[in-house]
Amino acid sequence: MTKTIITEILAKKKLKVVRTFNASRELVWKAWTESKLLDQWWAPKPWKAKTTYLDFRPGGYWLYCMNGPEGEQHWARADYRKIVLLDSFEGDDSFCDEEGNINHDTPGMRWKVNFAKIASMTRVEVEITFKTEEDLKKIVEMGFKEGFTAAHDNLDELLIELTSK
Numbered sequence: 001m002t003k004t005i006i007t008e009i010l011a012k013k014k015l016k017v018v019r020t021f022n023a024s025r026e027l028v029w030k031a032w033t034e035s036k037l038l039d040q041w042w043a044p045k046p047w048k049a050k051t052t053y054l055d056f057r058p059g060g061y062w063l064y065c066m067n068g069p070e071g072e073q074h075w076a077r078a079d080y081r082k083i084v085l086l087d088s089f090e091g092d093d094s095f096c097d098e099e100g101n102i103n104h105d106t107p108g109m110r111w112k113v114n115f116a117k118i119a120s121m122t123r124v125e126v127e128i129t130f131k132t133e134e135d136l137k138k139i140v141e142m143g144f145k146e147g148f149t150a151a152h153d154n155l156d157e158l159l160i161e162l163t164s165k
Contacts, residue, residue, distance in 0.1 A: 004149040008140065010133050015144070017126040019152045023159040025115050028122040029086050031155055031162075032113065038064070041158045044150030052098070058083055061091075063100045077102070078111070088114045093128075107135035 004019045021028050031037045035051035042049035046069045053063040058080055066074040077100050080091040090113075095106040102108070110129040115122055130136040 004152045006145050006148070008136065010136065013130045013133055013136055015126075015128040015130075015136060015140075017128070017148060018123065020118065020121050020123045021156060021159055022121050023163055024120070025086055025117045025122045027159060027162060028124060028155075029115055031158065032115075032124075033089070035062070035064075037158065038062075041154035042151055043067070043154075044147045045154065053100075056080060056083070056089075061100070063096070065098065073098075075100075086115060088112065107131070107138050109135070109139065 002020045002022075004017060007016045008014075009016060031041065033056050035054040038054075039049045039051050042064070043066050048067045049064055050067055051062065051064045053061070055061060060080050062078040062080075064076060066072075066076070068074075075096050075098050076093065077096045078091045078093045080089060082088075082090040091111055092108060093111050094102040094108040096102050107130060112127045112129075114125045114127075116125070130139070
């Protein structure tokens, strides 16, 4: 199992996340773009992700809830802007309510996710851009690094399960 590497580039208001997964690019792509698979890994345990709506196309969006063990609910949406099949996608990620109305009191961010085939593995590189350094710092303080690393560990487990079938 590889480690998730998260780098803060404050001067550019960016987080860079890199992780290599021992699975084909096609399977890793599906895990990032299909709700039945996303729901199995996106939330760090013991939290669970639950998709309400997913329309994976430019102009479409993903509306989901992170459900905590004590009944907590944190809603978010990703609005897809650009998709290059099996290669990359870009979009805006925001906190929202259960209807998908964006909460402008919490930081939003622009995601660009790249998928690179390396032999029989896939390297995923995520570049997350914020409006301000303060927004980046706030997301990090909210536990982004720990949560996303834990979610990547979940994805590793799911990919092992899927490739062993």
